[in-house]
Amino acid sequence: MDMHLRILREALDKGFQEAVVRVVESTRTMAKIANSEPSVVQHWRSLDVGLYLVKDRRIMVAEVKGLDPARTSYTLSQLLSLAGKLRESELYAPLPEPGEPVGVGNLVDSEVIRYIEDPSSLAEEVITAAHEEKVDYVAGMIDLKHEKEYLASSKGFEGTHEYTSMESYLRAFAGEEGSGQWSTCSTRLRRDKLVEMARIAARYAVDSRSRQDIEPGVYDLVLSPMVFGNLLDYISYMASGFSIMTGMSMFMGNKPGDKVASEKLTLIDNPHEPELPGSRGFDMEGARTSVKPIIERGVLANILHNSKTAAKFNTVTTGNAGWISPEPWNLIVEPGDYGMDELIGEVRRGILVNNNWYTRFQNYVEGEFSTITRDALFLIENGGIKAAVRKIRIADRLGKVLRNIDGLTRERYDVKWWEVSYPTRAPYILVRGVNTSKHTA
Numbered sequence: 001m002d003m004h005l006r007i008l009r010e011a012l013d014k015g016f017q018e019a020v021v022r023v024v025e026s027t028r029t030m031a032k033i034a035n036s037e038p039s040v041v042q043h044w045r046s047l048d049v050g051l052y053l054v055k056d057r058r059i060m061v062a063e064v065k066g067l068d069p070a071r072t073s074y075t076l077s078q079l080l081s082l083a084g085k086l087r088e089s090e091l092y093a094p095l096p097e098p099g100e101p102v103g104v105g106n107l108v109d110s111e112v113i114r115y116i117e118d119p120s121s122l123a124e125e126v127i128t129a130a131h132e133e134k135v136d137y138v139a140g141m142i143d144l145k146h147e148k149e150y151l152a153s154s155k156g157f158e159g160t161h162e163y164t165s166m167e168s169y170l171r172a173f174a175g176e177e178g179s180g181q182w183s184t185c186s187t188r189l190r191r192d193k194l195v196e197m198a199r200i201a202a203r204y205a206v207d208s209r210s211r212q213d214i215e216p217g218v219y220d221l222v223l224s225p226m227v228f229g230n231l232l233d234y235i236s237y238m239a240s241g242f243s244i245m246t247g248m249s250m251f252m253g254n255k256p257g258d259k260v261a262s263e264k265l266t267l268i269d270n271p272h273e274p275e276l277p278g279s280r281g282f283d284m285e286g287a288r289t290s291v292k293p294i295i296e297r298g299v300l301a302n303i304l305h306n307s308k309t310a311a312k313f314n315t316v317t318t319g320n321a322g323w324i325s326p327e328p329w330n331l332i333v334e335p336g337d338y339g340m341d342e343l344i345g346e347v348r349r350g351i352l353v354n355n356n357w358y359t360r361f362q363n364y365v366e367g368e369f370s371t372i373t374r375d376a377l378f379l380i381e382n383g384g385i386k387a388a389v390r391k392i393r394i395a396d397r398l399g400k401v402l403r404n405i406d407g408l409t410r411e412r413y414d415v416k417w418w419e420v421s422y423p424t425r426a427p428y429i430l431v432r433g434v435n436t437s438k439h440t441a
Helices: 005-015 068-083 110-117 120-131 189-205 226-238 241-245 307-312 341-347 398-403
Strands: 019-036 037-055 059-067 135-155 159-172 179-187 220-225 265-271 292-296 331-334 350-364 367-380 382-387 393-397 405-417 420-437
Touching: 005 019, 005 037, 005 068, 005 135, 019 110, 019 120, 037 068, 037 120, 059 068, 059 341, 110 135, 110 159, 120 135, 120 159, 120 189, 135 189, 159 189, 159 405, 179 189, 179 331, 179 350, 179 405, 220 226, 226 265, 226 292, 226 331, 226 350, 226 367, 226 398, 226 420, 241 265, 241 307, 307 367, 341 382, 341 405, 341 420, 393 398, 398 405, 398 420
Parallel strands: 179 367, 220 350, 331 420
Antiparallel strands: 019 037, 019 135, 037 059, 135 159, 159 179, 220 420, 265 292, 265 331, 350 367, 367 382, 367 393, 393 420, 405 420
């Protein structure tokens, strides 16, 4: 696979001053589950080209589907002809000098590759595990991937990244109202994680079969890793230099060293964790990746940068490119001191939230957001679960949620699904005094 080098040479020969070429070869299978049966198995094989090009400080990013040299050459010519019509980029900065990629260990699991051919037995295993908890039916998916990436830059960087991944979620249903959901992810084929996912989702469904209404108000909330993981997506997005520059961050008025959260929270971007599928030794500009705290004991520790945002902040890249916007690779929350029952025991009046969706921000700078609770929801009174309740809306400020974290469990879970974009290892958390409102369909 030297096509990425040939495309890079062609881009420079045509007149681009800087370029990065990324060729990605991917084999993927998704097994969908509906009504407690494997319903559809979809297979994809793709070979795609990503292009980052600079001509006279004008930046262009493009993707070519399929590895057709004629098509790629045509795309380069078309982009070159358009370059003169563009304005110079306000974000332009030279590509970083190449660094030696960090060795992150073997991220390829032969078992994932084997089951890509036929994942049906995995789906059946998940369904069986869920039904041991006496649910009515389940739905979800298992997604297996094997990907090879070849990256070359005009600065002289050449790197290859190869990994496998397993991502899955399952939603279980019991009775007229009971439902629960869980997710898992890994670079390995982890049957134990799939079974654990199925049982957690099923237990939530069974325990929430009979629900009652609850009045909105101010509650202490115990948020599952599913919910916390969704909020961490937004927190890490806001901690990027691009988000701060474009007015899409509650950290706009902060700098590293400022206190932004409870001292009990430490959030780390760790691209070197071999169990999580976001791990990699170099970013999309060819810079070395590194383990770094985003928030450390409540203090904003690092802003995530690529070369362009780093230049605007008068600093250096953190190895988080993103050709346009920096992004984290794996999000890991340091564990707390509580067992699950101990954490619930700290709550006098609160709610345990299994899942959420439709998180929306009314004001990014102020961190004003709302999200709808989904699946199992439980009223907590005097340190114990009292009843399953119907969904409500969480509506507050994200900065306040961070500052009011008052406990985290020792046990953590690896999650990733539609509402959790980055592989995330997170505990259950206790947040004091969160505003809720009535849910409207």
